[in-house]
Each structure stands twice: as structure tokens, then as C-alpha cells.
Amino acid sequence: MNVLIDETTLRAGVDRLAMEIENRYRDKPLTLVGVLLGSVVFLADLMRRLTIPYGLEMISSRQMTDENSSQGPLIIQADLLAPEVAGRHVLIIDDIYDTGETLWQLIPQFDEFKVASVHAAVLLRKKGRQRVPLGPTLVGFEIPDVFVVGYGMDHHGRFRHLPYIAALSPEEMKDSGRTRG
Ligand code: IMP
Ligand code: MG
Numbered sequence: 508m509n510v511l512i513d514e515t516t517l518r519a520g521v522d523r524l525a526m527e528i529e530n531r532y533r534d535k536p537l538t539l540v541g542v543l544l545g546s547v548v549f550l551a552d553l554m555r556r557l558t559i560p561y562g563l564e565m566i567s568s569r570q571m572t573d574e575n576s577s578q579g580p581l582i583i584q585a586d587l588l589a590p591e592v593a594g595r596h597v598l599i600i601d602d603i604y605d606t607g608e609t610l611w612q613l614i615p616q617f618d619e620f621k622v623a624s625v626h627a628a629v630l631l632r633k634k635g636r637q638r639v640p641l642g643p644t645l646v647g648f649e650i651p652d653v654f655v656v657g658y659g660m661d662h663h664g665r666f667r668h669l670p671y672i673a674a675l676s677p678e679e680m681k682d683s684g685r686t687r688g
Contacts, residue, residue, distance in 0.1 A: 508656075508673045508676075509673060509674045509676070512672040514670050523647075524628060524630075527645055528598065529559050531645075532596060532598070535623070536595045537560070537562070538562040538563065538591070538592050539554070539561050539600050540565070541564070541565045541566070542600065543566065545601070545659050545660045545667075548658050550600050567583070581608050594621065595622055597625040598625075598626055599625065599626070599627040600627075603632070606636055607637045607642060608639065628647075632650070634649055634650070634651055635652050636652055650672075653675075656672070657670070657671055657673050658671065662675055662680060663683055
């Protein structure tokens with residue numbers, strides 16, 4: 508396992524994102540919308556860095572993955588959203604922007620809630636993977652096209668606890684798939 512972003516670098520990146528969010532949303536009614544599950548560690552750190560007021564909502568988006576780690580259908584549950592986002596500026600908080608499918612499907616779903624605006628902040632953006640003409644407004648780090656784990660992100664449910672972000676090699680991904688738990 509190869510450490511891609513260590514704890515100190517992560518902290519500096521989250522600090523910078525928090526500053527960008529404060530500059531953008533100062534004096535505006537802001538609601539953060541966390542995308543479960545992978546974003547929880549990033550979200551919790553970001554929440555403690557922000558010094559402007561904000562509301563918090565959570566939604567769930569899961570990409571089903573088979574043993575070969577190929578991606579299955581994307582399942583988004585936006586019905587956890589309370590209607591209090593009407594008139595508010597929504598900032599979706601996600602762990603990683605990969606193909607962009609999640610944001611592509613998610614962002615239009617906010618129309619019916621009559622929000623003032625909707626943007627996304629992601630911790631990581633993978634280079635060369637984007638499949639949709641829409642991206643996050645705020646990005647913590649650009650990373651190469653590798654599979655990453657740690658800081659909330661998993662492979663078959665493992666490695667979420669790591670305090671840093673690491674890249675898994677194809678061999679490690681096979682092993683991790685076999686010995687899940
Ligand atoms: P997108 O919809 O393709 O942009 O994918 C976004 C979601 O896929 C992320 O929120 C993650 O949950 C998951 N994902 C994509 N790449 C990785 C990775 O390298 N490690 C862990 N999860 C990933
Ligand atoms: Mg996710």
C-alpha cells in the first residue's frame with residue numbers, strides 16, 4: 508500500500524477548502540449535504556474547521572461493486588433530505604469525484620427543493636476519468652487514476668479507518684476482495 512496523501516497534507520488541504528467555503532458562502536444561508544458513506548471523515552473534519560454558520564443534511568449514494576471491482580449501478584437515496592433546504596445554498600460534500608455520475612444524477616434532484624444554488628466540494632478528483640460535462644466547484648486534491656482507500660474511503664468495506672489516503676495496487680485489491688471483513 509502506497510501512501511498518496513499523508514495526514515499533515517490532508518489537514519492543510521481541508522483547511523484550505525474550509526477557507527474557500529467561508530469566502531464563498533459568508534453571509535449566505537448555507538447547507539452542507541454529505542454523501543454517505545465515504546465522505547464522513549472528510550465531512551467531520553471540514554465541519555470543525557468552518558467558522559461560518561451552516562445547516563447539515565445527509566444523503567446516501569452507493570456504487571455497487573462486484574468481486575472484480577467493476578462498477579455496478581449507482582443507487583442514490585435523496586429522500587433523507589429535509590425540506591429545509593428551500594431557499595438555501597446547498598454544498599454537496601463528497602469524498603471523490605471519479606466518473607462524475609454521482610454528481611450528475613444528484614445535482615438535478617435539488618431542483619424540486621427550490622434551493623438558491625447547488626454546488627459540490629470534493630476532497631479528491633481523479634484525473635482522466637470524467638464522463639459527464641459537470642464537475643465539483645471546490646476540489647481538495649487532484650490524484651492520478653488509481654484506486655484509493657483511507658480517510659473514510661473503502662475497498663469492499665475495508666480501510667476506512669486509515670488516517671491517511673493510500674493507493675491500492677491491483678494485487679492488493681484482489682487480496683482485499685477475498686478477505687473482506
Ligand atoms: P463517480 O460517481 O464515478 O464520480 O464516483 C464517485 C464515488 O465512487 C465516490 O463517492 C466513491 O464512493 C466511489 N469511488 C470512486 N473511486 C474510488 C476510489 O478510488 N476509492 C474508493 N471509492 C471510490
Ligand atoms: Mg461516495
